[in-house]
Amino acid sequence: MKKELLKVKDLKISYFLDSEVKEAVKGVSFTLYEGETIGIIGESGSGKTSIAMSIMGLLTNAKIEGKIIYDGIKFNTLRQKELNRYRWNEVAIVFQNRLDVLNPVLTIREQIEEVLKKHTMKSKGDIKKRVKELFSMVNLEEKWLSSYAHELSGGMRQKVLIAMALSCNPKLLIIDEPTSSLDVLSKREIINLLKSIQKKNNISMLVISHELPVIQELTTKVEVLYLGHILEEGLTRDLINNPMHVYTRGLINSSCDINVYKELWGISPKINLKSGNGCPFYQRCVQASKECTQKLPRLSYISIERKVACNKGGIVTILETKDLSKAFKSHGSKIYACKNVSINVKAGEVAALIGASGSGKTTTAKIISGFLKSDSGSIYFEGKEIHGCEAMRKIHGIQIIFQDPFSAINGDFTVEKAVKEPLEILNIGSEEERKAMVKKALQDVQMPFDNEGLDIRCNTLSGGERQRISIARSLVMKPKLLIADEITSMLDPSTKANILRLLKGLQNEKGFSMLFITHDLPLARKIADKVYVMNRGSIVEEGNALEIFNKPKCQYTKKLFKECFHMTV
Amino acid sequence: MSKNIFKISVGYVITFLFIITINFFIPRFMPGDPFTYLSSDESGMNVTYSDEEMQKYKEYYGLNKPLGIQFVNYIRNVLKGNLGYSIILNDEVSKIIISRITWTLGIVIISIIISCFFGTLLGAVSAYNRNGLIDKIIYSVFMIISEVPAFIIALIFLFYFAAYLDIFPLSGGFKPFVEYESSFENITDIIHHGVLPAVSLSFINIGNFYILSRNSMIDILQKDYIITANAKGLNKSRIILRHALRNAILPIVTRIFLSLGTAIGGAVLIENVFKYPGLGTLMREAVFFRDYPLIQGIFLIMAVMVIIMNLTADIVYKKLDPRLK
Numbered sequence: 001m002k003k004e005l006l007k008v009k010d011l012k013i014s015y016f017l018d019s020e021v022k023e024a025v026k027g028v029s030f031t032l033y034e035g036e037t038i039g040i041i042g043e044s045g046s047g048k049t050s051i052a053m054s055i056m057g058l059l060t061n062a063k064i065e066g067k068i069i070y071d072g073i074k075f076n077t078l079r080q081k082e083l084n085r086y087r088w089n090e091v092a093i094v095f096q097n098r099l100d101v102l103n104p105v106l107t108i109r110e111q112i113e114e115v116l117k118k119h120t121m122k123s124k125g126d127i128k129k130r131v132k133e134l135f136s137m138v139n140l141e142e143k144w145l146s147s148y149a150h151e152l153s154g155g156m157r158q159k160v161l162i163a164m165a166l167s168c169n170p171k172l173l174i175i176d177e178p179t180s181s182l183d184v185l186s187k188r189e190i191i192n193l194l195k196s197i198q199k200k201n202n203i204s205m206l207v208i209s210h211e212l213p214v215i216q217e218l219t220t221k222v223e224v225l226y227l228g229h230i231l232e233e234g235l236t237r238d239l240i241n242n243p244m245h246v247y248t249r250g251l252i253n254s255s256c257d258i259n260v261y262k263e264l265w266g267i268s269p270k271i272n273l274k275s276g277n278g279c280p281f282y283q284r285c286v287q288a289s290k291e292c293t294q295k296l297p298r299l300s301y302i303s304i305e306r307k308v309a310c311n312k313g314g315i316v317t318i319l320e321t322k323d324l325s326k327a328f329k330s331h332g333s334k335i336y337a338c339k340n341v342s343i344n345v346k347a348g349e350v351a352a353l354i355g356a357s358g359s360g361k362t363t364t365a366k367i368i369s370g371f372l373k374s375d376s377g378s379i380y381f382e383g384k385e386i387h388g389c390e391a392m393r394k395i396h397g398i399q400i401i402f403q404d405p406f407s408a409i410n411g412d413f414t415v416e417k418a419v420k421e422p423l424e425i426l427n428i429g430s431e432e433e434r435k436a437m438v439k440k441a442l443q444d445v446q447m448p449f450d451n452e453g454l455d456i457r458c459n460t461l462s463g464g465e466r467q468r469i470s471i472a473r474s475l476v477m478k479p480k481l482l483i484a485d486e487i488t489s490m491l492d493p494s495t496k497a498n499i500l501r502l503l504k505g506l507q508n509e510k511g512f513s514m515l516f517i518t519h520d521l522p523l524a525r526k527i528a529d530k531v532y533v534m535n536r537g538s539i540v541e542e543g544n545a546l547e548i549f550n551k552p553k554c555q556y557t558k559k560l561f562k563e564c565f566h567m568t569v
Numbered sequence: 570m571s572k573n574i575f576k577i578s579v580g581y582v583i584t585f586l587f588i589i590t591i592n593f594f595i596p597r598f599m600p601g602d603p604f605t606y607l608s609s610d611e612s613g614m615n616v617t618y619s620d621e622e623m624q625k626y627k628e629y630y631g632l633n634k635p636l637g638i639q640f641v642n643y644i645r646n647v648l649k650g651n652l653g654y655s656i657i658l659n660d661e662v663s664k665i666i667i668s669r670i671t672w673t674l675g676i677v678i679i680s681i682i683i684s685c686f687f688g689t690l691l692g693a694v695s696a697y698n699r700n701g702l703i704d705k706i707i708y709s710v711f712m713i714i715s716e717v718p719a720f721i722i723a724l725i726f727l728f729y730f731a732a733y734l735d736i737f738p739l740s741g742g743f744k745p746f747v748e749y750e751s752s753f754e755n756i757t758d759i760i761h762h763g764v765l766p767a768v769s770l771s772f773i774n775i776g777n778f779y780i781l782s783r784n785s786m787i788d789i790l791q792k793d794y795i796i797t798a799n800a801k802g803l804n805k806s807r808i809i810l811r812h813a814l815r816n817a818i819l820p821i822v823t824r825i826f827l828s829l830g831t832a833i834g835g836a837v838l839i840e841n842v843f844k845y846p847g848l849g850t851l852m853r854e855a856v857f858f859r860d861y862p863l864i865q866g867i868f869l870i871m872a873v874m875v876i877i878m879n880l881t882a883d884i885v886y887k888k889l890d891p892r893l894k
Contacts, residue, residue, distance in 0.1 A: 056800050087802030095800075100793040104892055105815050114811075115801045148891040 002033040005204050006172055011066040013050050013059065024050045026228040037198060037205040039219035039236060041212065041251060047228040048208045052174045056093055057083045089119040092170035096177040097158045102149035109145040112164050119168045134163040138193060155186030162193065174206045179214050191217050213257045216240060224248045227280045230299055234306040241544060244302060244314035246285050246348060261525045261549060265508045279311060286348035286511025287316055318481050318513045320344040324367055324377035337363040339537040345481060350514045352528035354521060360537040361517045365485050369400045393426060399474035403486040405466035411459030418458050419472045441472040444506060464495035471503060483515045521564040525549050533557045577883055581876050588872040593643050596861045653862030662866035673847030676763055677832040680770035685825055688775045692782025693814065699787055715776030723769035723842040730765060737765050740844035766843045773835050774828050781824055785817040819890055823882045830878030833871050
């Protein structure tokens with residue numbers, strides 16, 4: 001049985017500002033066991049540092065509710081004087097590395113010696129010996145002991161901070177952003193240093209960082225914090241490989257240390273300050289519904305070792321197909337264009353379906369959108385089984401964009417008519433509403449949307465412009481899943497880049513999911529979160545995009561990548 | 570380090586030369602001249618000089634020569650330490666100034682020690698209890714003190730403690746026409762006379778020290794290293810004295826030296842209220858009688874004091890703040 005070292009229960013922190021009270025942490029609970037390392041990640045302002053400061057009892061002008069229990073002692077009810085016995089001696093903190101964190105007019109030696117003097121040692125000789133020991137532990141030359149903070153580089157200062165924190169052999173070490181503002185080499189050194197210290201001394205650590213690689217290397221468990229709420233909790237490796245909350249996924253997608261290939265997109269910063277009683281992440285969530293505006297989700301288990309605070313139980317699956325098969329008869333023999341294809345696309349995700357021409361990608365797309373009927377298998381959209389074009393026929397359903405914008409749009413139509421067509425066929429909205437929807441969609445795809453622009457005939461437009469019209473035509477239906485079937489293969493590189501950025505931007509803003517079908521592997525690598533590799537009608541490999549592009553397992557995939565990226569697999 | 574000090578010193582030398590130049594020209598552009606005053610004393614008995622006599626005096630003091638030559642002579646004399654001969658007091662200017670400056674320096678230094686000690690201490694107390702009742706009370710009191718002109722405070726003291734209560738003498742720096750029996754008696758008498766001027770003078774500076782100390786402490790108490798010190802579980806006294814005050818003291822030290830430089834000027838009004846035999850009273854007389862050499866001498870000494878104290882402040886600050894080494 002592991003021993004509980006730190007237990008934070010329903011911690012609430014509010015700051016008294018000039019005229020208002022601002023809640024920074026709203027009911028956070030977690031437990032740190034002896035020898036364990038927990039990471040706290042989250043955007044700035046999520047309350048990470050507030051939690052660290054509250055554990056040390058360093059917050060002034062703030063109200064702290066809930067319990068902070070260290071080794072059975074209720075920390076937040078102790079008086080400063082009683083707390084001083086534990087501070088640094090048992091619980092130490094490595095502050096975020098800012099110049100002012102060390103006193104500018106005292107030497108480094110004095111600043112380290114004073115804690116030893118206060119807490120553990122009385123004899124001068126012992127103190128001197130211990131300081132030397134600490135400096136060699138963090139690989140710093142002793143000559144720096146008599147220098148001042150401003151004479152040290154950022155990396156050296158970080159080492160001093162670590163040495164200082166370790167001076168009394170604390171049981172719990174809180175580390176706040178240990179590597180921010182350091183260069184790559186110093187970063188590496190600090191991470192290795194912390195790792196070795198943890199191993200050697202078996203210290204429990206609470207690591208606060210917005211840098212995921214740090215968290216990945218140092219922690220076993222991680223808490224994801226947003227506006228003072230924990231939205232997800234789990235084992236670090238699992239959580240980073242397979243985030244279950246939209247916010248966590250957004251954080252991971254925003255990290256270029258993890259996404260080495262993908263274009264960077266932050267979580268859309270739609271912030272409406274009035275959050276009400278609902279989910280704190282509601283305004284920025286791609287799968288939010290009305291329920292989320294009213295109900296505050298509780299952090300609860302969705303699998304072993306994984307907790308998520310989401311009204312929908314984490315990222316929902318938008319599309320799921322089970323064993324789709326389709327065969328065509330040719331010269332008397334049956335050819336499977338699609339064989340037992342099972343894919344799933346989650347909310348806000350870009351899944352790429354890649355493979356050579358003729359591998360069955362388009363057939364799959366056609367079956368999902370209802371243009372073809374499968375021989376067997378079933379399709380589930382938002383958890384419900386769908387048949388035929390059902391999902392295509394409704395707002396918030398599935399839409400598809402085709403490869404060839406010239407044949408996908410009637411050239412005799414005006415822009416307005418082309419985009420409005422689905423609304424008219426399905427009889428959605430009044431005439432004015434439709435026009436407004438068309439204008440909005442055109443604005444979204446950056447096409448002229450004044451009356452003159454609406455009257456342009458489609459056959460006078462270029463390929464790129466027509467593809468934008470196709471996208472606009474899909475967007476008027478506000479789809480939850482957009483199937484893009486080789487939409488850029490007929491476009492020149494510059495137009496292709498523009499269309500893709502546009503589409504990815506729209507996806508980031510509006511939060512729809514995409515099934516991106518392409519044989520263009522570099523392109524897939526740039527945008528996909530998840531990859532399905534198809535060969536001869538079957539899915540031969542599937543998984544996290546980064547893993548597949550870095551370490552393909554299937555022979556076929558390896559061959560494809562070898563040709564395309566000249567990689568030696 | 571020494572190279573830096575050299576650089577700074579060159580700057581101060583240039584400033585000094587500039588000041589001498591201004592010092593020379595200002596009295597010569599003032600209306601009136603010393604001999605019209607010599608000729609009418611305060612009793613109203615007019616002793617008029619004839620044009621011939623005036624011419625003689627002007628020749629004697631070198632005032633009939635062209636300005637350029639007067640200027641060159643002046644600089645030459647100043648550099649020799651010869652500040653000229655007072656027209657009114659019939660003595661060497663440098664001798665007069667030396668005999669008077671000790672009086673002024675005495676009350677100035679004592680007043681700065683008083684104001685610095687209490688101002689800094691109360692400022693620190695205020696900062697530590699920021700926005701609390703103690704802070705509000707101290708702060709308001711000091712705001713009022715620094716808004717009231719110093720000579721009014723001096724007059725109030727004079728009326729109350731000297732005239733009404735009769736605890737302290739009304740004027741002067743010592744009892745006139747008295748033979749002291751011992752040097753102890755001599756010293757007590759001087760102190761007795763010095764208390765009111767020194768305390769009044771303290772009021773000029775104490776507000777500055779208080780505000781400076783309070784602001785500096787408030788600023789320092791919010792620094793990250795104070796949080797670090799708290800996190801280390803150190804005692805309150807160590808945090809305030811070693812971590813906070815050691816940083817907050819830096820601007821205060823500078824202010825002490827700057828105050829020493831300017832306080833002589835500030836003492837003029839106070840000395841005149843108490844008729845204290847210092848440089849301030851001397852200056853008033855010199856200006857009143859258009860005693861050019863004396864005016865120039867006093868101005869020069871005051872300017873030199875400011876320059877020297879500035880330079881000292883620069884050097885001391887650099888010694889105290891390791892970031893500037």
